[in-house]
Amino acid sequence: MQSHSDIIIVGGGPVGATLALALADTPFSVQVLEARTDLSRATHKRTLALSYNSRLILERLGIWDQLQAVTAITDIHISQRGGLGMSQLTAAEESLPALGYVVDYAELDAALHDALRQTATQVVTGTRVTDIQTNTGYAQVQATRGNDTHHVTTRLAVVADGGAGQAQRVTQEYDQHALLATVTTELAHNGRAFERFTPEGPVALLPSGTGFALVWTGTPERVAALLALNDDDFLHALHQHFGDRVGQFLTVSARSSFPLVLRYAKNTVAPHQVLIGNAAQTLHPVAGQGFNLGLRDAWELAQIVRDSTKHNLGDARMLQQFQSQRRSDTGSSIFFTDMLVRLFSNNQPVLKHARSLGLMALQYLPPAKHFVARRMIFGARA
Template identity: 40%
Template sequence: MVADSYDVIIAGGGMVGASLAVALADLPLRVAMVEPIELGSDAQPSFDERTIALNAASQAIFETLGVWPDMAAEAAAMRSIHISDQGRFGVTRMHAEDYGLEALGQVVPTRTVGRALFTRIEASERIDFLCPARVQALSTDNAEQVQVALDDGRQLVARLLVGADGGRSQVRQCLGIDAAIDDYQAKAIVSSVASAKPMEGRAFERFTASGPIALLPGPQHRTVVVWSQPSARADALLALDEEAFLAELNAGFGRRLGALSALGRRQAYPLYRVLAQRIVGPRAVLIGNAANHLHPVAGQGFNLGLRDAATLADMLADAVAAGQDIGSGQRLSAYAQRRQADRQATAGMTHGLIRVFSNHTPVLRTGRNLGLLMTDLLPGLKRRMAVRSTGFAGRPPRLARGLSVRSPEPQRGAPI
């Protein structure tokens, strides 16, 4: 069988893979995006019931790509974040205006993100969306190209394969790349509620003895709930009726927003962390959850993956402009190096939060209480945390700076 030939094959048309496809749409590259489950299906794991927090850098990336207007009507702005520890006095707060931003981020349904991205993908003549199909096997024996076998029997070849196929990445396995896996033995229960007091753009992260509760301002004046609990307790909570569940949630969160009521549909996600030990192989690169799958406590997983995609788009645009091979080992190593600090710091911050706040020894509880207080009092420390969580730390990709991927690199520096 003759293989179909592409410049780039993206394995996975989820949040990160589809974002990369849109970021590449203006480059003279033939792209195939392979995805087993179509958008709109109840089984689609990336564009599902969740509503996620996009940070300011992610919003900027979507604005530059021109897809933000299709998301904006269903987005709710997050203007401040309030972090507290149940039963302790220390709190820290971050306000967008302190960092010259209109909002720290936007809370958007993942299905809205999907619709906006796929409108662009379907309009592009350079992108072939191969769905339903799954990447099953690959060969990197030929130094000039990667060969990819799909589960429907089709064979593809490309100069570069991008594994954007999620935390249990088949591409990562086929490349023989090991990953450090931490099972948090916990689940995140995701739902929505109505709060007696209006959210007014405020987000809350409350650490409790059994796990963090995040309440985010959601679309249509709803409040988004992401409640992480040990697996057995999460299952018990999911088995409760609405009234009993709300009683537990109100007890865990406290009265800052008045009574929480009118519970929406509940869904649970097992929580684990995956960190790939390498993110590049011969003519292949891992991005998004395939490279780093994080706990949702800090709402950073997709934001980090989108920076992977935007940085990779920079690298591919530079290679095209220079007339060079887009999948050369040298280019891929440079990409891996450029992503290293952001990956390490974001994954470290997220994992650190879980480790510190799930420890209940009195010394550590007092220490973290003081930590929250100190963070609130020390502007330098808080600023560093804010810059990291808004996604502008280090050298942000061009799209996050409002520049097209085709622009020559003008200057260094972050907007805040």
């Protein structure tokens, strides 16, 4: 571990590793401090729906072609259980080859670290950051490695720890858990993803290989009961819940679950420090926005760092520029996902009719559909 680096990235998950790679050809020295001792063990076991815009970022970094297990999403079918109205977003209508892609978190993480090994960037594993203090002109990062405590100084500490650290955040509980699994179905997906809203919470089927990645949200009690079912009973319950659009559900993998919260920092910058990715905002997984937003954080921060000098790196002006540049994208993504969850996760008759009208309007008003599709693919700065 070096005792000083121009930039220290706390956390080498996909957001921190993307930033490190985007900075690899700059004159700045960069160190990534990562808590995992073994980088081949990914922090999360999940699939990620990446937007087409995220593909463009990963292409520029030379990562895209390294990913093997990629499934294109060519259309998204949106509906609500027990209510009229549905909408379908298609890549053809947006004149794109795909609306997005389903990739494996672990494979993406591994590809980013393989690429980082070809650069001069130091990734220090088994190192957990425990504190960051600011002094005049620099930040001091305290980290433990084995039984040792280290202090490293930097002009810019970028916190990309996934939200594990102590930064002040607003937290809103959803009283929902997400159940994750992969399933195979009677009918082929043909590149179609499904987002089905139910009063318990949304259920998403993302095309993945020859099956689907399932994200089923419900109350903690309901998800616990679903985890406890044997496979046949689980597949039957899923069919009851989701309906017939993919025929029968045939097989299910091991299942896991996560509590869902909205957590975000009102202020993502402090002297010589900045939060990005899930450290800055953790969203509900509805509409698969979280990592895409974090990737845009990393990409835009890298562009601002590129325009900086060693003299102004991490100063208040630079960080304020980053915060104000990201504000509308972050704010509207938080609003969009939170609104979807709250608007759809209930049984109120008036809201049910309003939702039906909304889905029909989305289907039959091309400008509205185009706006939503571009917003989901490219973010607020589309």
